Amino acid sequence: MAEARSRVVSSFTIIKGSLIDETFAVFRDWDFSLSRLENLRRVREENSIGATSTHWARDVAKVLNRRFDPDGRDRLLVDLARANCDREIWKPLLLWHMTRDEFLLRDFLVNWLHPQFVKGAFRLRTEDVVPYLKLLGKNRGIEWSGTWTEATTNRVASALLRMATDFGLLTGVQHKEFAPYHLPEQSLLYLLHALTEVEPNARRIVDSEDWRMFLMDSSDVERELLRLHQFRKLHYEVAGSLAQLKLPRGSTAEYTRGLCS
Numbered sequence: 001m002a003e004a005r006s007r008v009v010s011s012f013t014i015i016k017g018s019l020i021d022e023t024f025a026v027f028r029d030w031d032f033s034l035s036r037l038e039n040l041r042r043v044r045e046e047n048s049i050g051a052t053s054t055h056w057a058r059d060v061a062k063v064l065n066r067r068f069d070p071d072g073r074d075r076l077l078v079d080l081a082r083a084n085c086d087r088e089i090w091k092p093l094l095l096w097h098m099t100r101d102e103f104l105l106r107d108f109l110v111n112w113l114h115p116q117f118v119k120g121a122f123r124l125r126t127e128d129v130v131p132y133l134k135l136l137g138k139n140r141g142i143e144w145s146g147t148w149t150e151a152t153t154n155r156v157a158s159a160l161l162r163m164a165t166d167f168g169l170l171t172g173v174q175h176k177e178f179a180p181y182h183l184p185e186q187s188l189l190y191l192l193h194a195l196t197e198v199e200p201n202a203r204r205i206v207d208s209e210d211w212r213m214f215l216m217d218s219s220d221v222e223r224e225l226l227r228l229h230q231f232r233k234l235h236y237e238v239a240g241s242l243a244q245l246k247l248p249r250g251s252t253a254e255y256t257r258g259l260c261s
Helices: 011-016 020-028 036-046 054-067 075-082 087-098 103-118 126-136 150-166 185-196 202-206 209-214 218-230 252-260
Strands: 235-239 242-246
Touching: 011 054, 011 150, 020 036, 020 054, 020 075, 020 087, 036 054, 075 087, 075 252, 087 185, 087 209, 103 126, 103 150, 103 209, 126 150, 185 202, 185 218, 185 252, 202 218, 202 242, 209 218, 218 235
Parallel strands: none
Antiparallel strands: 235 242
16 A cells, blocks of 8 residues: 555645644554554544544544554554654654655655755745645656645645644744754664665665755764764764665664663
8 A cells, every 4th residue: 555655645644734643642552463444443433542523533543544554664663652652752753654655745855845944945934835736746657636726735835834843843833944953863773774674775875865854964964873983872984985884783673672662
């Protein structure tokens, strides 16, 4: 399901928002002896998220069903919530896992918000995002879910800025400004382990566009790696275009177990 939706632009999931607290609550009570649909049925029946209406509980369950694969790709994110991981460490990991399937959010962060950050944009408004969405609609290889009206486009643009605010990248209400964001060390190490499992080349990991979602470029990542190397939390050496990275754990799962303990 994740691969089938990896290039789908959907207004529904974006407009419903980041759902950080709701996702954490659902995953904290996740029962791996039950199927995904059975777990999400519990969300509606037991109202573990404190929803004020059955309609909202149903929508939350629908969004989580689309976004995540708790028994597969997103298992470690669920494990961390079940272990009551510090929310500030868990939040960036939620964003990263969410963008494995939430194409529009990922593309917005990587290809629109980060460039705005680099060029020093001061205030960001809904109307600033609309041209990006209209241009994206012309890209081949992207499946547009439904026909968007002007009102839908504006709602999605506003929701994207709001989601970036929820994850601490922006601040403000009507007019958004960039926040002084810093990716927590434990979150950084988790992401390094996860990226290493799909890309063993250290230089490509440093240059990965995934870091742009956290307002980081290659130099920021390298600076963090050198700092962690100095404190012997990992091993990182660089010589010109060559780089060598050795992480503290053998896998993301092993690192996650350490975070959970």
